[in-house]
Amino acid sequence: MEKIYERKFFRFFCGFLSFSFLIIFWELSDNQGNNPVTQVLPPPSQFLPVLFESDFKIGLGSQSATIYQSITITLIRVLSGMSLAFVGSIIVGLLLSLSKWSELFFVPILSVIAPIAPIAWVPIALVIFGIGNLTAIFIVFMGVFFTLTIATIAEIKRVPTNYIFTAANLGGSKFKIWKSVIIPSILPGVFTLLRLNFIAAWMAVLAAEMTGLRDGLGTVVMTGRNLFNSNLILLGICIIGITGFAVDRILLFIQNKFFWWSTN
Amino acid sequence: MKSNLKCINVSKYFRNNNGFKNQEYVLKDIKLEIKENDFITILGPSGTGKSTLLKLLGGFLKPSTGTIYFNNKKLEKITPLISMVFQEHTLFPWLNVEENVAFGFDLKGLRRKDYRDKVNESLEQVGLFNSKNLFPHQLSGGMKQRVSLARSLAVDSEILLLDEPFSSLDIQLRRNLQKLLLSIKKDYKKSMVLVTHNVEEAILLGSKLILLEGKPAIIKNQMDVSCSSYSDRYSQEFLALQKDLETKIEFN
Ligand SMILES: Nc1ncnc2c1ncn2[C@@H]1O[C@H](COP(=O)(O)OP(=O)(O)OP(=O)(O)O)[C@@H](O)[C@H]1O
Ligand SMILES: [Mg+2]
Numbered sequence: 341m342e343k344i345y346e347r348k349f350f351r352f353f354c355g356f357l358s359f360s361f362l363i364i365f366w367e368l369s370d371n372q373g374n375n376p377v378t379q380v381l382p383p384p385s386q387f388l389p390v391l392f393e394s395d396f397k398i399g400l401g402s403q404s405a406t407i408y409q410s411i412t413i414t415l416i417r418v419l420s421g422m423s424l425a426f427v428g429s430i431i432v433g434l435l436l437s438l439s440k441w442s443e444l445f446f447v448p449i450l451s452v453i454a455p456i457a458p459i460a461w462v463p464i465a466l467v468i469f470g471i472g473n474l475t476a477i478f479i480v481f482m483g484v485f486f487t488l489t490i491a492t493i494a495e496i497k498r499v500p501t502n503y504i505f506t507a508a509n510l511g512g513s514k515f516k517i518w519k520s521v522i523i524p525s526i527l528p529g530v531f532t533l534l535r536l537n538f539i540a541a542w543m544a545v546l547a548a549e550m551t552g553l554r555d556g557l558g559t560v561v562m563t564g565r566n567l568f569n570s571n572l573i574l575l576g577i578c579i580i581g582i583t584g585f586a587v588d589r590i591l592l593f594i595q596n597k598f599f600w601w602s603t604n
Numbered sequence: 605m606k607s608n609l610k611c612i613n614v615s616k617y618f619r620n621n622n623g624f625k626n627q628e629y630v631l632k633d634i635k636l637e638i639k640e641n642d643f644i645t646i647l648g649p650s651g652t653g654k655s656t657l658l659k660l661l662g663g664f665l666k667p668s669t670g671t672i673y674f675n676n677k678k679l680e681k682i683t684p685l686i687s688m689v690f691q692e693h694t695l696f697p698w699l700n701v702e703e704n705v706a707f708g709f710d711l712k713g714l715r716r717k718d719y720r721d722k723v724n725e726s727l728e729q730v731g732l733f734n735s736k737n738l739f740p741h742q743l744s745g746g747m748k749q750r751v752s753l754a755r756s757l758a759v760d761s762e763i764l765l766l767d768e769p770f771s772s773l774d775i776q777l778r779r780n781l782q783k784l785l786l787s788i789k790k791d792y793k794k795s796m797v798l799v800t801h802n803v804e805e806a807i808l809l810g811s812k813l814i815l816l817e818g819k820p821a822i823i824k825n826q827m828d829v830s831c832s833s834y835s836d837r838y839s840q841e842f843l844a845l846q847k848d849l850e851t852k853i854e855f856n
Contacts (some may be wrong), residue, residue, distance in 0.1 A: 505664050506694045510708035510759060511684040520711060524698045601697035601741070 380570055387571040387578070405555055407575070411583060414556040417473060418538075418545045418587070421480025426534050429485050430526070433492025434518065443493060450486050458483025458544035459551075466552050476556070479548050480541045484534065491533045495526035500603060528599040535591040542584050557583070607675060607762035607795055609638040609661060609686070614670035615820070616656055629820035630656050634670070636814070636823070638763065643789055644797045645810035645829075649853055653821040654799040655691055658765050661797060662688040684708070687761035689752050689769050691799075695740040701751050702727070702736040708759045719758075726754040729784055731777070745772035753781070757788065764788075766798045770805070782809055803849045807834050807842060815852065825852070 344350050363384055370378040370386075391407055405413070436442045461482045465475040499522055507521045549558025557580050564572030616631040630653040638644055638661075648654050659665040660672060663682045672679040674686065695704050703710070705726055709719035727733045730750040740748060753769050766785075770778045782805065789796055800806050806813050807829050815825035833841040 500693050502690050502692070502694045503696065505682065505688070506690065507707070507711065508682040509662065509664075509684060509686075509688050510711055510755070512711040516711050520707075521696070524696070601739075603697060 382571050382574055384578075387574040390571050390575050407560065407579065410555065410557050410560050411579060413473075414545060414549065414558070415583065415587070417476040417556065418480055418541050421477040421545070422484055422534060422538065422541055424477065425481045425484035425488055426530070428481070429488035429492050430523070430530060433489045433496065433526075433530075434522075436489070437493055437496045447490065447493065450490050454486035454490060456482075458540065459547045462548050462552050465548075471553055476545050476548050476553060479544050483544045484537045484541050487537060488530060488533060492526060492530050495529040496522060498529075498603070499525040503603070525603050528595070528601055528603075531595055531599045535588070535595060538588060538591055539584070542587070546580060606640050607638075607685070608640065608673075609679075609763055609795070610673045611636040611661070611667075612671050612673070614660060614667040614672060616653070616660060616665065616668050629668075631660075632820040632822050634823060638795050638797060640795060641789070641793055641811075642795045643809055643811045644795075644814060645806035645812070646797065646799045646814045646816055647801075647803060647806045647849065647853060648816035648821065650801075652816050652818070654816055655767050657816065657821075658688065658767050658797065658799055662686050662765050664688070684759060685761050686763045686765060687756045687759060688765040689749075689756045689767060691767040694752050695743075695748055697740050700737050700739050701732060701743070704740070704751055705736075705755045705758055707755060722758055726758040729757060730754045730781065746774070746777065749773065750777075750781070761794065763795045763797070766796065768799055768801065771801065778805075785809060803846050803853070804837060807845055807849070808837055815849070817853070
């Protein structure tokens with residue numbers, strides 16, 4: 341029989357319970373505003389209402405945006421950067437695998453660029469693309485692309501020889517083998533790595549929004565700082581946590597639904 | 605189909621990881637001809653080079669020395685005319701049973717309605733019609749072997765190479781599939797090469813039996829087993845030969 345702690349509902353319930361305790365504890369410790377900790381970390385009952393103020397906008401003048409717009413813009417940035425990196429790295433990885441030579445010459449370069457922290461690209465991106473979406477997308481892309489390309493090349497090497505033999509034996513051309521055997525073989529592995537790199541991409545875009553850009557979730561937190569508004573800071577932090585968690589779950593869902601197989 | 609596959613003095617060694625030649629030959633001086641309507645069975649201890657020989661015959665590996673001719677031309681690359689059922693690891697995990705069997709047709713760009721009957725027939729033959737929607741990870745070892753077999757049967761080839769295709773099957777299924785192979789050979793005049801650990805199977809199915817042995821492996825023994833007394837597993841001659849071969853081979 342399935343053990344109780346393996347049940348989905350029970351696991352969900354435990355998570356829910358621990359969060360409830362955290363929030364209750366947090367609320368109770370806010371002793372009529374006398375607790376110095378809760379002056380810096382106001383409890384949810386204080387920062388959540390900010391969300392519902394009808395014409396609430398963050399920022400000044402033409403740069404002001406609602407919370408929802410901030411969430412959307414950050415999500416669009418991180419998801420487009422990751423999608424581009426995913427597709428790009430598979431294409432480049434496949435091309436580099438076509439010849440032993442290209443791999444010999446290019447993989448060392450990739451291996452040196454891959455460990456560079458995405459945030460290090462911010463100054464360069466600002467110079468090239470200015471302040472805007474392209475900068476953010478570029479940073480996410482740079483943070484993920486090189487690692488994924490190296491992973492793609494490694495995954496291609498790991499495709500079982502018998503798969504390729506079998507497909508050739510069934511009359512598959514070179515192109516068909518790439519399309520119908522090699523790509524499906526590597527997709528799950530590369531997508532898993534994409535998902536693991538999501539946190540890095542997410543942090544990169546937030547850091548970019550805090551340092552260089554003027555909109556998005558990172559900017560909400562920074563605006564809170566500039567206005568000494570701890571409600572705003574806390575609200576931003578919570579939304580960042582919850583949205584990041586949600587996206588990770590969505591990626592996990594996509595993986596289980598579309599890239600569930602394994603070749604070993 | 606007048607097909608002919610010929611090995612002339614074929615030897616094979618592998619390179620080790622550093623790319624240097626591994627002096628140890630796996631196969632040495634193999635001379636072998638597979639003529640139309642032949643059923644060749646290969647016996648030999650584990651690790652002798654049976655799979656290696658089969659891969660050479662299918663064009664998957666290149667001989668280190670010697671030449672293989674297919675229909676009087678040098679065998680240079682893998683061809684659908686020589687169909688192989690590998691020993692392991694050949695079902696595509698992202699495709700279900702039916703799609704795996706249909707893979708060859710899909711590669712050719714045929715439409716499903718044009719090949720569905722053929723695929724269903726192959727699945728019926730190996731007794732997996734009712735499992736056609738399952739994925740490889742949901743199958744037992746023996747079921748996987750049968751899917752691989754069905755996939756090779758579905759395509760029209762002149763020669764069928766089989767690498768221990770029945771090793772995980774129970775005796776009843778094994779016998780059914782042995783009958784299937786014999787009837788396919790008869791109806792379609794396909795030549796077959798079957799590698800097996802099972803002496804009884806080798807005598808029963810084969811028209812020619814080859815014993816591979818040694819390091820490097822050579823053809824130790826080559827005998828004609830097409831005579832009708834070898835198709836009755838309880839006949840005197842059959843049992844005598846079986847005993848003789850079993851004592852010759854020390855299986856690990
Ligand atoms: N790609 C390879 N590289 C190096 N050595 C290999 C390779 N393939 C096979 N060999 C070696 O060749 C020898 C024969 O292997 P092979 O798989 O042909 O044996 P087999 O007779 O099919 O054994 P089994 O009955 O266990 O399937 C083994 O010693 C193996 O280590
Ligand atoms: Mg073998």
